[in-house]
Amino acid sequence: MWDIIYDASHSSVFLSQYQDKPLDWGSTEFYESRRNQIEERLELIRLAGEEGLAQQLMSLIEEHGSTVSLVVWDAFENVVFKVSHLNQRWKFFG
Secondary structure, eight states: OHHHHTOTTSTTSOSOTTOSSOTTTTSHHHHHHHHHHHHHHHHHHHHHHHHHHHHHHHHHHHHHTTSOSSSOGGGGTTHHHHHHHHHHHHHHHO
């Protein structure tokens, strides 16, 4: 969802590179202007399965983990280890 939330092509929602969220965050306009993208992404998330979601989370952390945003990155401190461990387990059983 990162790319949907932080899509700068939506006019007038980002005035500064230091914003942690778009200006329309929390408004009905946020969802309405991104409805199709959000619905498509939610369907992909539903279909991804545990391993797919873990890989997506790892990619998100690696790419944006130091970015000022809505995400509390400290909450994922142990996720990297846990997902790495799960990936090894899936490879073992796969």
